Every structure is written in C-alpha cells, then in structure tokens.
Amino acid sequence: MKRRDLLKGGILAGALSLLPQGVAQGAPQNLPSLGRRYRNLIVFVYDGFSWEDYAVAQAYARRRLGRVLALERLLARYPNGLVNTYSLTSYVTESSAAANAMSCGVKTVNGGLAIHADGTPLKPFFAAAKEAGKAVGLVTTTTVTHATPAGFVVSNPDRNAEERIAEQYLAFGAEVYLGGGDRFFNAEKRQDKKDLYAAFAQAGYGVVRTPEDLARSNASRLLGVFYDGHVPYEVDRRFQGVKVPSLKEMVQAALPRLASYRNGFVLQVEAGRIDHANHINDPAATLWDVLAADETLELLTAFVDRNPDTLLLVVSDHATGVGGLYGAGRSYLESSVGIDLLEAQKASFEHMRRLLGNSPDPAQVKEAYRAMKGVTLTDEEAERVVRAIRDRVPWPEGVRQGVQPDNTMAWAMAQRNAAKPDRPNIGYSSGQHTASPVVLALYGQGLRLFSLGLVDNTHVFRLMGEALGVRYQNPVMSEEEALEILKGRPQAVRHPEDVWA
Amino acid sequence: MKRRDLLKGGILAGALSLLPQGVAQGAPQNLPSLGRRYRNLIVFVYDGFSWEDYAVAQAYARRRLGRVLALERLLARYPNGLVNTYSLTSYVTESSAAANAMSCGVKTVNGGLAIHADGTPLKPFFAAAKEAGKAVGLVTTTTVTHATPAGFVVSNPDRNAEERIAEQYLAFGAEVYLGGGDRFFNAEKRQDKKDLYAAFAQAGYGVVRTPEDLARSNASRLLGVFYDGHVPYEVDRRFQGVKVPSLKEMVQAALPRLASYRNGFVLQVEAGRIDHANHINDPAATLWDVLAADETLELLTAFVDRNPDTLLLVVSDHATGVGGLYGAGRSYLESSVGIDLLEAQKASFEHMRRLLGNSPDPAQVKEAYRAMKGVTLTDEEAERVVRAIRDRVPWPEGVRQGVQPDNTMAWAMAQRNAAKPDRPNIGYSSGQHTASPVVLALYGQGLRLFSLGLVDNTHVFRLMGEALGVRYQNPVMSEEEALEILKGRPQAVRHPEDVWA
Numbered sequence A, B: 001m002k003r004r005d006l007l008k009g010g011i012l013a014g015a016l017s018l019l020p021q022g023v024a025q026g027a028p029q030n031l032p033s034l035g036r037r038y039r040n041l042i043v044f045v046y047d048g049f050s051w052e053d054y055a056v057a058q059a060y061a062r063r064r065l066g067r068v069l070a071l072e073r074l075l076a077r078y079p080n081g082l083v084n085t086y087s088l089t090s091y092v093t094e095s096s097a098a099a100n101a102m103s104c105g106v107k108t109v110n111g112g113l114a115i116h117a118d119g120t121p122l123k124p125f126f127a128a129a130k131e132a133g134k135a136v137g138l139v140t141t142t143t144v145t146h147a148t149p150a151g152f153v154v155s156n157p158d159r160n161a162e163e164r165i166a167e168q169y170l171a172f173g174a175e176v177y178l179g180g181g182d183r184f185f186n187a188e189k190r191q192d193k194k195d196l197y198a199a200f201a202q203a204g205y206g207v208v209r210t211p212e213d214l215a216r217s218n219a220s221r222l223l224g225v226f227y228d229g230h231v232p233y234e235v236d237r238r239f240q241g242v243k244v245p246s247l248k249e250m251v252q253a254a255l256p257r258l259a260s261y262r263n264g265f266v267l268q269v270e271a272g273r274i275d276h277a278n279h280i281n282d283p284a285a286t287l288w289d290v291l292a293a294d295e296t297l298e299l300l301t302a303f304v305d306r307n308p309d310t311l312l313l314v315v316s317d318h319a320t321g322v323g324g325l326y327g328a329g330r331s332y333l334e335s336s337v338g339i340d341l342l343e344a345q346k347a348s349f350e351h352m353r354r355l356l357g358n359s360p361d362p363a364q365v366k367e368a369y370r371a372m373k374g375v376t377l378t379d380e381e382a383e384r385v386v387r388a389i390r391d392r393v394p395w396p397e398g399v400r401q402g403v404q405p406d407n408t409m410a411w412a413m414a415q416r417n418a419a420k421p422d423r424p425n426i427g428y429s430s431g432q433h434t435a436s437p438v439v440l441a442l443y444g445q446g447l448r449l450f451s452l453g454l455v456d457n458t459h460v461f462r463l464m465g466e467a468l469g470v471r472y473q474n475p476v477m478s479e480e481e482a483l484e485i486l487k488g489r490p491q492a493v494r495h496p497e498d499v500w501a
Helices: A003-008 A051-064 A070-077 A095-104 A125-131 A162-172 A196-202 A211-216 A234-239 A247-259 A273-279 A283-306 A337-342 A349-356 A362-373 A379-391 A396-401 A405-412 A459-468 A479-487 A496-500 B003-008 B051-064 B070-077 B095-104 B125-131 B162-172 B196-202 B211-216 B234-239 B247-259 B273-280 B283-306 B337-342 B349-356 B362-373 B379-391 B396-401 B405-412 B459-468 B479-487 B496-500
Strands: A040-046 A080-084 A135-143 A176-180 A206-208 A222-225 A265-271 A310-316 A438-443 A453-456 B040-046 B080-084 B135-143 B176-180 B206-208 B222-225 B265-271 B310-316 B438-443 B453-456
Touching: A040 A283, A040 A459, A051 A070, A051 A283, A051 A337, A051 A438, A070 A283, A070 A438, A070 B453, A080 B080, A095 A125, A095 A459, A125 A135, A125 A265, A125 A459, A135 A247, A135 A273, A162 A196, A176 A247, A196 A206, A196 A222, A211 A247, A222 A247, A234 A283, A234 A349, A247 A265, A247 A283, A265 A283, A273 A283, A283 A310, A283 A337, A283 A438, A310 A459, A349 A362, A349 A405, A362 A379, A379 A405, A396 A405, A396 B396, A453 A459, A453 B070, B040 B283, B040 B459, B051 B070, B051 B283, B051 B337, B051 B438, B070 B283, B070 B438, B095 B125, B095 B459, B125 B135, B125 B265, B125 B459, B135 B247, B135 B273, B162 B196, B176 B247, B196 B206, B196 B222, B211 B247, B222 B247, B234 B283, B234 B349, B247 B265, B247 B283, B265 B283, B273 B283, B273 B405, B283 B310, B283 B337, B283 B438, B310 B459, B349 B362, B349 B405, B362 B379, B379 B405, B396 B405, B453 B459
Parallel strands: A040 A265, A040 A310, A080 A453, A135 A176, A135 A265, A176 A222, A206 A222, B040 B265, B040 B310, B080 B453, B135 B176, B135 B265, B176 B222, B206 B222
Antiparallel strands: A080 A438, A310 A438, B080 B438, B310 B438
C-alpha cells in the first residue's frame, strides 16, 4: 500500500499515516544543539507526567509545604522545551516505544524494547555509552526490568518478558540496578526457578533487598530489588510505614558509585509510578511521587553543581490521565480547596486494597476512605467499590478511566457536587496515556540561554549523543512498513498498560 | 490576619496563601528580556487552550488535512515558554483575572476588569499604548465586549456589565472592534434601549454586521458585530452554513486599517471560543476553532514577515477541560481512531441545540448525533439528552463536566467501550478551567534564539512594555488584602464561567 492510498483511506483504525505527504519541507525539523560535551549524563524520566500534574505539585508545594519545586526553578531558569511523544503508528505512545525513541533515536511500534516490528534489533544508547567506556546505572520506582529503564540498555520483542530481561541485565553488566521486581529475580518466584540474585552476586554485585542493606552496602556494583513488583508509592512509604527506600535514597546510593568511574557514567533515574498513579486516577499517589521526584531532582542538580562535567536531562515520556485541578465555586474562588483537601489523603488506592483484601464490606470501605482519603463515601459509592473489588464489576460510567478495581475506587470519590467541592477538585480525562507534548529540561554548565522549543522525542537521542560524543544511527522503519507488519500480526501481546486499562 | 496565621490554618477554602513564606529569595523570578523594540504589537490569545488541545489539532492537521500547524512551526523554531496562570487568590483563574495579569502586570481577584477587589482601577496596557500614540484594535470570536479583549482596554468591576463596556469602548475610541455581541449594541436588545451603533457611526466608525459588509467597507475605523452573542463556532460556520466571518477574515479586515497609522498599532486577536467548546467538552468545536486560529496565525506571521517592526506574542490565558486524546486498544495501537472519528463531527452541540429546540424527542436526538457527530446513541443516552434539554436535568455522573444541557449532550457520547473505541477517544477532566501552565510563543525579528522558560502571566505585561517602550507600574494588592476584602463581600457576582459550569 502506498502512502497516497493510505491518506485516501476511510476511517480505519491504525491504517492511516501519522505524517502528511508533501509537507516534509514545511515540517519542523527542530534539532537544537548543545554545542558542548560532558563527561557524565543523567537522564531523569518522569513517567506519565502531564502539565496538569506539574501544576498540582507546584501549587501543593507552595501552599502546603512552603517551598518552590526544584522543577519550577529549573523550568524558570534553564533551557526547556516540549517533546512530541507519538510512536511510529500511534498518536498515543506506550512506555517502551517512548523509551525506544529516546534511547535509539528512531520511532518504533508500541510494545517492544529497542527493536523494530520486524525483529530488527536497535542499539540502545546506554549500550553504546558502555562500549565507549561509561559506567551505567538504572534507578527506578517500577520493577527495575520495566520498559523505561530496560529500553535504554537491552533489546527484546516483548517488554513484559521481565524474567528474561533480568537475565539480559546480568549479561549487560551495568554497575547499578535499583528498583522493584523481586518476582523476576527470586528463584522461588521465577517460572524457571533460576536464582538471579545468586547469579548477580557471583558476577560481583552487592545484592541488597532492604533500605538498611542499601545504606550499609559498600559494594561498588549494586543490584537492589526492594519489592515483589513495583516499589510502593511514596505516599505509602511516607505515611503508611511501607518499608522501601525512597527514589532519592536509591539515587544517593547510585551516584557515588557511578562517579568513581574514571571515564564517566550514564544514569537513568525514573520516577516511574507517576504513570501508574495517573492510570488509576489517584491524585495523592501522583502528588507524592512527583514530590519525591522533586527531592531527587534537588539532589541531582546539587550533584551537577559539584560535578560540572555532568549534563542532567529531565524529560517525561508521555502524559497519563491528565488529572487537572479544575475551577470550583463562584468565579472559581474556591478552586484552591482541592489542594488543601489533598493533605488528608495519606495512602494510595493500591495500599487501601492491600488492607481491604478481596471481600471487604461497605463499612470497611467507608472507614478506609474516611481515614486514608479524607472522603466520606455514600452507601451506594461504598457498595460500588465492594462490587469492584469482590466481583470485578467496574463502575460502568467510569469505564474510560479503566476497568481495574482501583479505577472504580477512584471514580467512587469523584466530585458529585458542582456547587460546593467537598472532594479534591481534580478530574481525569481518562485512565490512559494521552497525546500531549511533555516536559524537556536541561541542567548543566554553559546552557543558561540555550533555546529548545518543541522537539520530537527521538531528538533526546541526539542530545545525549552530542553530550557524550557517542554518535551512531539505528535503522529507520517507515510507518507504512510497520502498518503492513501489524496487519499480519495476531492480536498484540498483553502489555502492562492493558492491565492498568 | 497575618501571613503566618494563614499558613498555619486548617483546610479553609480560599483562606490560605498561594505563595509560601520565606522562599522569596528561592522563588523563580524569571523575567526574560526581549532586548529590542518594535513599532507594532499583536497579542494573539488562545482562550482556554491546553496542551491536550494542541496535540489533537497537531494530529488532525497532519493526518486528516496533510499539513503542519503554523503553531507547530512556531513552537519548533521560535522562542517559546510556559505561563503560570493563577490569579491573586485562586490557583484556577477565570478570564478577566488572566486578562488583567497580562494587561496590567499585577495579579487581581477573579471577576473584575483592570481593577482591584477594593475598586482601585488599573491602567490596561492598550490604554497606555493609545496614550503613546498607537492605534488600537480588538478582534475576537466572543462578544467583542468579553473579558479577554475588554481587560486590555477598560476598567470595570463587573466583567458581565457588557452593555456598559460597549459604552466604555465608544469613549475609549479604539480604531477596530470586531466580534459578537449585538445584544450589547442594538437599541432593540439593550436594557436601556440606547442605540450604540448610531453612536459609533456618529463618532466616525464604519458599522458592519455581516461578512459581506465587512468585506465591502472602506471605513478607516470599524465596529463589526456579527452575532447576537458570541460568534458561532468555526465548525458551524464551515459545515453548517452559519453566516459569520471567520477569525481570519476579521483579522484580514483589521490589519491594513491598523497598519495605516504612522505611529504603529497594538492589536489583540482572541480565539475566544476554544474555551467555550472546552467548557462544553465538545471536541469538534474545539478542534475547528483551533484550526481557525491556526489559519489566522499563518496570516499574522506573514504580516510580521512583511512588517518586521512588529512583535507577535501568542499566549493562552488558561487551560479549560483538558480534552486529551487517550490511548485505545491493545498496546494503544488503535489510538489514532479518535482523530479519524472526529472527521465525522460536523457541528457543535450549540448548533445541534439550536436545531433541536426545547423539547426534542429521542428519535430526533439520535438522528442529530448520527448526522452531525457521527455517533450512534443508545436509547437511554438519547433519553438523557432529552431530559437535559427539556427538563434541565443534568446527567448526574457527569456533573463535574457541568450542569448545562450541552454538558449532558457531551457526556452522552463519551466512550463506554474500553475494548474497542467507536467514539472519539477524547476525554475531559472537567468542564472547567484548570491550573496547568499554558503556551507562550513569540515571533518577530531578532528573536530566534531567545530563551523564555516558565514565566508568570504578569510578565506578558513587561514583555509588551519592553517591545513598545511603554513602561509603567500598576498598584499591587497582596493576597492577604484581597482575602480580607473577599471575606466581607456578599456572594460573588455571577460570571460567564458559572453559566458554563
């Protein structure tokens, strides 16, 4: 099928071209250049972070915490721009295609890691950096084998093959891996019963499993895995006593180790669960993960100040959910109440579900919302939550938000009173990723007046390459080729976003 | 009440400070400077325009129209940044406080035009520009007397006093006023029966009421009023034959008139109904008003190219509704269907309501959706729409979206099928303004590498002043003073946003 035919086509899902014909010469080719080199590179990914999340965190930090976000200071004073995030065949990307665009510099189909739809592997940027002698670190609040970190180091047609990705990590041999995902390393939990912890230890890694072990370890190479799956949300760590390290604590452990390497390092830090909280429409979980990211950002900018041969690149891979603080009351004069009411939210829905188990009664549900969300549910709302948890019946009106029990838990506390907000006036457009451009910001010596503008996410690859002097080109696939391959494919494999959805 | 007490307070709506104590020195004071002067200034306001709207329009233009937005090119290649929009006492602004911040350089309470809550009038920027000898023009798709244009030229404690504002316009004497609002000029419709058209004609204005008259007029000063209230949406003008000029046609009429003045001019162009469409959650109305704005932007950048002593400043006053294209299908591979399905949407809900009248039957409602939105409603959905229009009973689940019949009309066609999107996968977080930072972009000679970053909306005032060499300072009110005044006030006056809400 030729491009012309594609453009002529009718309304066929996924069958039309993302890019117009004949406007190549008019299309923005915005390729801003750094104009200088760095020894170290830190890429800080805010996963699933929208401008609405930014506004809520900025307001909460100012009003309830009496401080200005490190990210606000960065956006005000240093080069920043916007990133277009669409993948090769979809205006809405998922996290692996977004990671690939940044890590490999080419657009791919949603779903695989550093690979094209026809199986052509791509070289991820951190693999190239390693060949150039850089130490490598991955630190995340998701499973350490999740798409965003994994897409920077290894190639795999299935981003969900996390047991296999754990083995690829061993072979890859980064200096630091920190995050969640015990089930992909632990012999008792893995399908194949391989003991990956033993294998990493044998390869010279210090293996740590608790915040205390992390703080105590003096190993120069480190595998830290702190939870069965994703690392619990900051709101639960901070207020519910869940024992995991914070993102900042993990980065504090990673930095001195990486900085000790003579040739410099590359480090990806991911605030990975902003995305998950937004899939679930859980504003407090999002807020505190953004605030935890901000404390980490403060640490990273301080590191750059002490190590001016370091470039810090802050970027989001896509927006999720778009939870906006919206106007409330006459002339919107009561809008700030949403920020204040957030203060009473002291746990995530994920944590509430752990406490409520699989068949709570409505009274338990109401008490959990009262104590942990500061919200009084009606009997009907509580009953809906029970049915979602016990019988897996999602609230039908909220299906756009997702069909997981947690989505119904979020929908149950949505504002019902337009005149007088008694629940946080934060609304979500869906429980999915969206198409909006997202943040890109740089921090490093010599960049103060640098202008970025709107760039494609593939340009992150070029900025990283320029920063370290590591340049190469991965093979490009056209959208037409990709669509042909997708047509011949059976139903796409399940992805985490489908679970969240 | 002292600031310390305010910060200590509990959860009291509107009673806490927006800005933290003791972080003044750490707060971003991002005041980028142009470093040069211009003769003419054009401020193009995208009212209620979010980054999600941008993404949908960018995608639609590329995929369905085969072109790249003028705004995309601007964002890629010229200085741009982000604007914080909060008003003096609310994280969510309404349009008059947003207009005041830009026009007067100081934060005000939501609701009044170029005025503080204690009645202290402020000098709007276009009034100062007029004193400096500039010709003045206002072109908008709202009523020409609406908050965003009005706040740039006159002071009034009530933004809704549009009959009075029309008289203030006559006294002010701008060279060009183009937009809607016949009811505020027409003797038969005004409460006081004054004939403002006659008064404007007597003052030397050419008065035009139709697209044909607009095209034919050779008057050097122009009042053009093209509809009873707001100018109908572009989607209705384009596909339903509603007879009004496009925004581009109005600007085409304004530019040569203003450019003929020796001392230069200031012009505000407002794509004012993007906001309204977003209040109603009407994606096709938003899309086509954004595309109409983009055609106007193309015209304006071409004018700047021919008149390099002109600065064009593109800015949004706030986001509204945040209608995001969200991920659909396995691995989000069917997400683009939302863009394709939009093509079948050929009318706004406003237009459909005009056709349906006050007591449609369900069959008529279903037919209207089929023909004009490309959506097949269920019987229950059609019945809900009938009840909303006939009995003013809003869909309770959608109350966050607003209580107007049009809000229920939008809610009725929301996606209900998570697995297979058969309606555009565009979701809204609410029917209200939100707190997110919005677009700021500049176009003009000598600006190519200029870096803007995140600025406050009051900084637009300083950029305009620097551009024209017109500098002054309006009186500042503290948030504490404003909160004290608000406490003593009766229930705030009704505002258009309350109607939309």
